[in-house]
Amino acid sequence: MTPTLTLVQGDITEQSADAIVNAANSSLLGGGGVDGAIHRRGGPEILAECRALRASRYGKGLRTGQAVATTAGRLDARWVIHTVGPVHSAGEDRSALLASCYRESLRVADELGARTVAFPAVSTGVYGWPINDAARIAVEAVRAAGTAVEEVRFVLFDDRAYAAFAEHVR
Numbered sequence: 001m002t003p004t005l006t007l008v009q010g011d012i013t014e015q016s017a018d019a020i021v022n023a024a025n026s027s028l029l030g031g032g033g034v035d036g037a038i039h040r041r042g043g044p045e046i047l048a049e050c051r052a053l054r055a056s057r058y059g060k061g062l063r064t065g066q067a068v069a070t071t072a073g074r075l076d077a078r079w080v081i082h083t084v085g086p087v088h089s090a091g092e093d094r095s096a097l098l099a100s101c102y103r104e105s106l107r108v109a110d111e112l113g114a115r116t117v118a119f120p121a122v123s124t125g126v127y128g129w130p131i132n133d134a135a136r137i138a139v140e141a142v143r144a145a146g147t148a149v150e151e152v153r154f155v156l157f158d159d160r161a162y163a164a165f166a167e168h169v170r
Contacts, residue, residue, distance in 0.1 A: 003142065003147060003150055005154070007153075007166055008154070008155045009156050009157070011155070011157070012038070012118055012155040013037050013041040015077070017076075017114075017117060018077060018112075019072075019079040019081050019105075019114040020080050020118045021083060022083070023120050023122045023123065024062065024083060024084055026062050026063065026084050027061050028050040028058065028061065029054070032125075033125040042075045046071060046072070050070055050082070061084075062083075063084065065085075065097040067101065067105040070082065077118075079109075086129075087127045098141075099140070099141035100141075101123070102122070102138055102142050103144075103145050105119070106149055107147075115148075115151070116150065117149050118153040119154050120154075120157075121138065121156055122134070131160060132164045138165070139165065
């Protein structure tokens with residue numbers, strides 16, 4: 001079954017969903033952009049679970065393209081699914097890693113029993129992925145994922161990102 005794809009322009013930390021996806025860095029300990037916003041708004045419970053993950057299974061951090069879940073703390077969600085997107089490279093095709101972020105996040109969502117998942121535009125901020133290409137990869141990966149998630153919501157921060165995703169969701 002293919003989930004319903006919904007586009008929302010706004011702040012991902014204000015979404016109500018079973019799971020909110022965090023465009024995390026490999027340390028899982030917070031950062032800038034979406035990652036920082038989720039940690040600030042979600043509160044210390046998220047950071048505490050991320051520290052526990054680093055102390056156990058992810059001592060060297062979470063690898064690019066992988067995903068792992070924690071509590072959502074004070075967010076209006078049950079879980080935060082952290083995924084590490086690739087840094088864009090003009091000289092190396094890393095699109096499979098970006099697609100993996102979406103597939104792996106949906107795999108974790110399925111394991112949790114999540115029915116609604118809110119995604120940011122992974123890797124399009126400081127990691128420099130061109131928004132039009134990122135939108136194409138994200139939509140194709142979600143459509144091909146074979147997930148039990150019923151709704152995937154792409155939460156896009158500005159007009160440009162919304163327009164890029166709208167072009168591929170039609």
